[in-house]
Amino acid sequence: MRLYNTITKQTEHFEPRGDQVMLYSCGPTVYDFAHIGNLRAYVFTDTLRRTLELSGHSVKQVMNITDVGHLSSDGDEGDDKLEKGANREGKSVWEVAKFYEEAFKRDSNLLNILSPNGYTDKKRSDNYARATDFIESQLALIMLLMDKKIAYQTEEAIYFDVSQAPDYEILTKQKIEEKEVAARKEVVTDRNKRHPQDFALWFFTVGRFAGHSMHWDSPWGKGFPGWHLECSAIVHETLGEPLDIHTGGVDHIGTHHTNEIAQTKAAYDKQLSRFWIHNEHLLVNGEKMSKSLGTYYTLDDIIKKGYDPLTLRLLYLQSHYRSHMNFSWESLEAAQNRLKSLRAFADLRFQAQSQNNDSSDMFSLLIQKFIAHLRDDLNTPLAIAALSDLIDNVGQKGLSKQDLGQFEEFLKQLDDGLGLRLLDRDDIPEETKKLILEREAARGSKDWQSADDIRAQLLDLGLELEDKAAGPIWSRLS
């Protein structure tokens, strides 16, 4: 399999180091509903996992949930997003985290995103690694960095000294001095930071954070962890270093992932991950999603307009994960039509006809082609495009009974790879099938009136009929 690695800026051949692929994915900060840009990131990670599994790998995936410490900037400036959420809603931070975690899990289910499988939270009986459940591990990491004098303490925080991180620019290829210039432009809140680009590992509950409601004791004083720390600590506790693959959005490259790499290298003298894979952003009308322009959408907004959540999943998959994707309602409408035709295609398995077209080679060739596109740096647009010819071909010729086994196998691979739940729908009821046969009989005896009546009855039942040479084929209206 080939994957684009942000570290080398090249598409490389990928093999896991051991028996299982160790995959870590940066997860959501649970202070608000995920928007459709965030959700693109998780569908991308899910597609990566599915493609690895389709290629025969066993995957161990861990995803964190950030429920503390992510400030309104990705650096050390601003307020904690969770505290802001709590103030906005007049709830406690714990209530806010719980509420938006549930919303995230619901969105993930609706989009058929596989739940991570590399860690189990026994308390909550789910599979997400929450930052607040890994405080001990984060403190142990700080302790190591303090011992090595790579971390230092001011009155406000404990910082990581980036001047001591030899590979600090490994992801961005941006020199620290250049980053320093960018960092200086920001408001540097702590005058005692040694270098503006040093980042906080632990904030003390003083100054702007004096009233911070989430805090823990530490050997250096009460406080809470900085955002970047949790991922290094969770990886260390769960999958171990080096990971085979670490994923996130492109916005993580410059700060969050750069800092994760530096912490892990400095504390454990280990590379955090061999491959770094980043998804590009989603745009709306060619621009960043914006609340004030009314172009900020959640999955609920999509559902409220009557779309199946899997339509959004298909829309994501029609763009390559490393390309900007532009969301519009027109493109969602087109994806809905495409999903409908994919579902009608899958429904052909209930309507195999006895005529003798031998298409079995075609199915096995197409399965290979489909998987080959996915294995080529997750080329989902080409994998989906490759289906169009097949859909036309089978649509015209019909599915012959001898190809049914191959066809079902093909659909299973499609579902495993794309997660569109094509196989979830059952056959139509026997009575409906009888109606279709009755209509055939009426047509046979040229009783056009009865045939039309039955067609109308079937429409009421949500089925359309198309008369083909080998007999009628039904498809569902939705």
Ligand code: AMP
């Ligand atoms: P957050 O919950 O803010 O930490 O972000 C969750 C994930 O969504 C991260 O992987 C981000 O990189 C990603 N993300 C944020 N905005 C967008 C966007 N417009 N398009 C795609 N991914 C995004």
Ligand code: ZN
């Ligand atoms: Zn992370």
